[in-house]
Amino acid sequence: MTLRQGVDATGTEAAGLDNVIEVGGLRQRYGDFEAVRGVSFTVPRGEIFALLGTNGAGKTTTMEVLEGFTPATDGTVRVLGLDPIRHRRELRLRVGIMLQEGGFLGDLTVAETVDLWKGLSEDGGRPVTLSGTTTLPGSFNLMGRVRGVDRRTMGALELVGLESKARTKVRQLSGGQKRKLDLALAVLSAPEVLFLDEPTTGMDPEARRTTWKVIENLRAGGTTVLLTTHYLEEAERLASRLAIMHEGRIHTYGTVEEVVAGSGDTVAFRLAGVTWSFGDLPSLDGTVPTLTYAGGGTEVTYTLTGGRAEARAHAALRPLLKWADERGETLERLAVRRGTLEDAFMRVVGEVR
Structure with a gap:
C-alpha cells in the first residue's frame, strides 16, 4: 500500500478485506460549521486503527457518527455492514464504546457500577462474558476474593487492574482509575468492535502500558478497534494503520512505517562561520537546507523525503562528504535522524497553516 496524502484512507488493499468499519465521504455540519469534511477510511476485521489529530480536528465527531449518537450530514457510514443510526439496536449487541467521559454515579462503588452496567447490558440482550475466543490478561484469577462481589464483576475489574478498588466509591477514584473503569464497562460483553476515544488520558505510564496490553489482547482475539489518541507513542505501539486529521480532513494515512517514512529523514551539522548561504551548500536529492546562524556558526539541516526511505540518508551523505572534503570543511556534530x-504530525499541521 502506498502512502497518500490529502485523499481518502480506504486503499485498495483494505478494500479487498472483510471491512468491519466503512466510512465514505463523511461530512458533519453543525449550522454553518463543518466539523468533518469528506472523510473516508476502512478498518478490516481484527485491526487497530488510530485517528490522530489536533484538538478540533474532527476525530470525536467522526467517532460519534460511527457510534450512532448522531446521524451523518452526508456520506455513508457502516459498522459490521449496518447503518449505526437505522440499526442501532442490533449494533449495540456487538459494539463496545469508551467515551471521553463516562458520567458515573459518584456514590456507587466500583463493583456496584459494573453490576449496574452488567444488568443493563443483559436486559438489552447482551450476555456479559469476558471469555469468548479471547484469552485476556488475568483471566478471572481473583474472582470471588471480595465477599459479596459477583465473580464476573471481579473478572472485569481484574482485567483493568481495579480489583483492589471494588469497594471504593467512584467519586474517590483518580482520573486515570475512572478511565480504567470506562474500559472495563466497554469490554464486558466481549464486543466485536470497540470504539476508544482517548482511552488512556489521565493514566500514569504504568497504567497506560497495562491498558495497551488489554487492547492488544482484545485485538489478538479478533476484536476490531478504532481509537483516537493524543499520545503518538500509543498510536505507534498499538495501531496497524493510522490517519492524521486536521481541520476536518484526513491529510495523511497508512501504516505507521509509511506515515513516518513520509515525514522524511534529517541530516544536520554545523559549519564554522556565519557567511554561508544556500548557494554555497550542495543540494541533496534536490533538497535545499535550512540555515540558522548562532554562536558564530551556521546550523545546517536537510529534510530528505525523496527516494527509498531505507537508503535515502545513506545516498545523501556521499555527495555531502565529498563536498566537505573538497573544501576542507568539517561537518561539526554531523547527525542523521x-x-x-x-x-x-507537525508536518501536516504546518502544511495546512
Whole structure:
C-alpha cells in the first residue's frame, strides 16, 4: 500500500478485506460549521486503527457518527455492514464504546457500577462474558476474593487492574482509575468492535502500558478497534494503520512505517562561520537546507523525503562528504535522524497553516 496524502484512507488493499468499519465521504455540519469534511477510511476485521489529530480536528465527531449518537450530514457510514443510526439496536449487541467521559454515579462503588452496567447490558440482550475466543490478561484469577462481589464483576475489574478498588466509591477514584473503569464497562460483553476515544488520558505510564496490553489482547482475539489518541507513542505501539486529521480532513494515512517514512529523514551539522548561504551548500536529492546562524556558526539541516526511505540518508551523505572534503570543511556534530510520527504530525499541521 502506498502512502497518500490529502485523499481518502480506504486503499485498495483494505478494500479487498472483510471491512468491519466503512466510512465514505463523511461530512458533519453543525449550522454553518463543518466539523468533518469528506472523510473516508476502512478498518478490516481484527485491526487497530488510530485517528490522530489536533484538538478540533474532527476525530470525536467522526467517532460519534460511527457510534450512532448522531446521524451523518452526508456520506455513508457502516459498522459490521449496518447503518449505526437505522440499526442501532442490533449494533449495540456487538459494539463496545469508551467515551471521553463516562458520567458515573459518584456514590456507587466500583463493583456496584459494573453490576449496574452488567444488568443493563443483559436486559438489552447482551450476555456479559469476558471469555469468548479471547484469552485476556488475568483471566478471572481473583474472582470471588471480595465477599459479596459477583465473580464476573471481579473478572472485569481484574482485567483493568481495579480489583483492589471494588469497594471504593467512584467519586474517590483518580482520573486515570475512572478511565480504567470506562474500559472495563466497554469490554464486558466481549464486543466485536470497540470504539476508544482517548482511552488512556489521565493514566500514569504504568497504567497506560497495562491498558495497551488489554487492547492488544482484545485485538489478538479478533476484536476490531478504532481509537483516537493524543499520545503518538500509543498510536505507534498499538495501531496497524493510522490517519492524521486536521481541520476536518484526513491529510495523511497508512501504516505507521509509511506515515513516518513520509515525514522524511534529517541530516544536520554545523559549519564554522556565519557567511554561508544556500548557494554555497550542495543540494541533496534536490533538497535545499535550512540555515540558522548562532554562536558564530551556521546550523545546517536537510529534510530528505525523496527516494527509498531505507537508503535515502545513506545516498545523501556521499555527495555531502565529498563536498566537505573538497573544501576542507568539517561537518561539526554531523547527525542523521530517522523521521518520527511527531515529525509527520507537525508536518501536516504546518502544511495546512
